[in-house]
Amino acid sequence: MHGLQALARARTASGDLENAIHDHLLYSIGKTTAAASLADWRMALSRAVRDLVVDPWFETTRRIYAEDRKRVYYLSMEFLIGRLLEDAVLNLGIEDHARRAMYRFGVNYDEVVDDEPDAALGNGGLGRLAACFLDSMSTVGVAAYGYGIRYEHGLFKQRFREGWQIEQPEDWLTQVHPWEFQRSESVYPIGFGGEVRQKEDGRTVWEPAETVLAAAYDTPVPGWRGRWVNTLRLWSAQATQVYDLEPFSRGDYLAAAAPAVLAETISRVLYPDDSTPQGKELRLKQEFFFTAASLRDLVRRFVAHHKDIRKLPEKVAVQLNDTHPAIAGPELVRILVDEHGLEFDEAFLVARGCLHYTNHTLMPEALERWPVDLMWRVLPRHMQLIERIDEAHAVSTHAANQPRPDSVKIIDGGNVRMGDLAFISARKVNGVSALHTDLMKRTVFRDLHALHPDRIVNQTNGVTPRRWLAGCNPALASLLTEAVGHGWETDLEQLKVIAPLADDAGFRTRFSKAKQTNKDLLTKYLKAKLDITVDPTAMFDIQIKRIHEYKRQLMNILEAAAAWNEMKRNPSAPFAPRVRIFGGKAAPGYAMAKLIIKLINDIGRTVNADEETRDRLAIVYPPNYNVSMAEVLIPAADLSEQISTAGMEASGTGNMKFAMNGALTIGTLDGANVEIRERVGDENIFIFGKTADEVTEAREQGYDPSAAIAASPRLAEVVEQIASGLFSPEDPERYRALVDNLRGHDWFMVCADFDAYYAAQREVDAAWADKNAWARSAVLNTAPMGWFSSDRTIRGYAKDVWEVDARV
Ligand SMILES: *Cc1c(COP(=O)(O)O)cnc(C)c1O
Secondary structure: HHHHHHHHHHHHOOOOHHHHHHHHHHHHHHHOOOOOOOHHHHHHHHHHHHHHHHHHHHHHHHHHHHOOOOEEEEEOOOOEOOHHHHHHHHHOOOOOHHHHHHHHHOOOOOHHHHOOEEEEOOOOOOHHHHHHHHHHHHOOOOOOOEEOOOOOOOEEEEEEEEEEEEEEEEOOOHOOOOOOOEEEEEEEEEEEEOOEOOOOHHHEEEEEEEEEEEEEEEEEOOOOHHOEEEEEEEEEEEOOOOHHHHHOOOOHHHHHHHHHHHHHHHHEEEEOOOOOOOHHHHHHHHHHHHHHHHHHHHHHHHHHHHHOHHHHHEEEEEEOOOOOOOHHHHHHHHHHHHOOOHHHHHHHHHHHHHEEEEEOOOOHHHHHHHHHHHHHOOOHHHHHHHHHHHHHHHHHOOOOOOOOOOHHOEOOOOOHHHHHHHHHHHEEEEEHHHHHHHHHHHOOOOHHHHHHOOOEEEOOOOOOOHHHHHHOOOOHHHHHHHHHOOOOOOOHHHHHHHHHHHOOOHHHHHHHHHHHHHHHHHHHHHHHOOOOOOOOOEEEEEEEEEHHHOOOHHHHHHHHHHHHHHHHHOOOOOOOEEEEEOOOOOOOOHHHHHHHHHHHHHHHHHHHHHOOOOOEEEEEEOOOOOOOHHHHHHHHOOOEEEEEEEEEOOOOHHHHHHHOOOEEEEEEEOOHHHEEEEEEEOOOOOOOOOOHHHHHHHHOOOOHHHHHHHHHHHHHHHHHHHHOOOOOOOOOOOOHHHHHHHHHHOOOOHHHHHHHHHHHHHHHHHHHHOOOHHHHHHHHOOHHHHHEEEEHHHHHHHHHHHHHOOOO
16 A cells, blocks of 8 residues: 555544544534534545545655656636545545544534535536546556546536426535635737737747636646545636726726626636537637646646647547547647747657547537637637648548548638548547447548548447446345455456356345335435335336437437337236436427427426326426436336437447446447447347438438338337327427427437337346346346446557656
């Protein structure tokens, strides 16, 4: 054990944690034990735990400098972290101490943990991936910084009013955020607009019209047992002047404050659009703001200890999480040319040597494009350099006079295509599952891939088994530890050992008992938070993720309605009793997604009121799905719904969390579902529906959903019920747009896959009837999940992409 760590342990073990909490309550928070609120106790405990991270944090930094390690800079617009206290306590291995200390103060530890607001600085999978990667980089010992935006308001809170989604602002920072350190020495001016001038010595200078300060806030990220601690550095926008004196002295206080308000708007709020960019100027400014600040910071760190800026790629690997930070290409070139005097060609080589890009989606509407005129207005120097990069790429890849396909141009049709910019600026480009990487090569980047056949690599996503198994599922975790010993937390491949125990009746029973414990906890949670009563012995069938047409929550609820119809028609049909749970938010501007939410709630209202079917079907939709709700739902799931239109979900990570926790998947051959099936085996997963190639083929052949509806009496019945207002008698026309779309367009092939889905669900019912076989399958889902640990993913990036050490 690490020396300092041993010291920290010894201190906590000797009851010093209790003293530290007490001291923080008194001297940091300024409260007595008698007057302290739950939030005060949480602050005191968080501060005491944070203290334990600081020494190993410094020690890690010292080692990185001493070994002159190559560092990874993970640039992400989103970090969907969730709660930090419970995770830090888990990673440090001090839960018993923390519990005992709080108990001695007469405070309930679970309530303290539950009081923490989620750090919701992300929308969904992309942001959660970044958070899992932070945890894994610290656990496997990659020298890394996460860089992002310190949004004052994270993802909106979701409420339902009569079943419709209502958005409310999120305000996690109205309380003190006890984990961060403000770094007033790390502040960079970030410019926008203005002009580009040629100086007499031939150099180019960009003179921005407007400047905002990027101020650093650091959060330590401890890995397993605190042996390695990386840094998450988030940038907050500040005005260069707190107020404008001239209007102030005239008494015009609003005008005096206006410039500051405008500047600070940049880090005010997270855009709530998941995979559909809105092309707003403020969004572009956010992207440049955090990318430019991060690059300036890492260049400063490099220059402080190295002479030759051309050697930057030897010490720096930048990962662009999607195209949001793709402006890093031109910005790094600008720094190298305008500030360090390199020639363009050399600067581009150096920049490309540092940059790597992760693609997250193939959907054309989800690929960022910025209008050229907006780019000229906001980032004139970068626009010049983008033209230059585009030209240089054309010259290097196409013989003179040869026509160049539009698909390999960065600037096309009056837009800058950020995917192409990122691809061309990057040394490596990766997809996030085997299927997605293959499709990338065949679709969006086909022509660029032909020009650069070694550039695209695959790195299948993963999730951290600390938060998503050890932390959220103590019942299963302790069974696993009994079976294989400690060690699986950082080497998930060890779980393979339990595969043979799937045939051991005793082990199966204990595995099922752990699941039942979690289902009982979820049952209590639903009762306590929402006053919903469910039957904890029924199958818990869960679909939780952002609401999007391609994820097909619509198909799920249509199937639920079809099953309900069948139950009523045929009361003795062998339907397994189910609680169908939905969770997820829709982007505020995504009308169809919001209508689907309302439909789920309307069908739920009707079905749940039906005495005849109450023992077999309940539909539950708890509002405000987030990381901490996921931590309650996932361990309690029997069935995981991963039913996206094949070819559209790049990877998914929810699918991995569920399988790890012993849920069986019903899903399409999409994203990482393909790799889950390879590992759990065909007989332990319910795969249905069109493949990605079949979806493409059906679209090419002029797919007609009305024919699919006509061919499926069950689907036709449900569609007609919705159209006639059975579920919305107060407004029978409510679902007109939804029904018209299903009958006339159905781009996401809900109708095409419906019958296959219905049939697969009946196989699920049949499988549920044999509890022994189900438990066996559940064990065989958890056992081979080593592949889906984000530790494996990070080791893959370290080796194939970043070429950095992974060593604590
Ligand atoms: C894991 C996770 C996601 C991603 O789920 P998918 O099913 O892969 O889309 C989204 N939101 C939260 C809160 C998560 O924990």
